[in-house]
Amino acid sequence: MPRVPECPSCGGRDVRRTRREGLTERLLSIIYMYPFRCDRCRCRYRAMRWGRRYTKRVPA
Numbered sequence: 461m462p463r464v465p466e467c468p469s470c471g472g473r474d475v476r477r478t479r480r481e482g483l484t485e486r487l488l489s490i491i492y493m494y495p496f497r498c499d500r501c502r503c504r505y506r507a508m509r510w511g512r513r514y515t516k517r518v519p520a
């Protein structure tokens with residue numbers, strides 16, 4: 461099982477979670493959708509990380 465969702469653009473696994481921006485991504489994090497950034501092609505995307513909580517802050 462991959463630890464991180466692979467990049468939809470280049471298929472790379474060198475991705476890291478990036479900070480959430482705006483209300484939309486705050487809301488998406490509630491349903492386990494998190495923004496990621498690919499280190500290889502620099503694209504930004506969102507992926508479902510079901511059951512995984514990255515945030516330490518409780519959503520309002």
Ligand SMILES: [Zn+2]
Pocket residue numbers: 467468469470471472498499500501502503
């Ligand atoms: Zn990529």
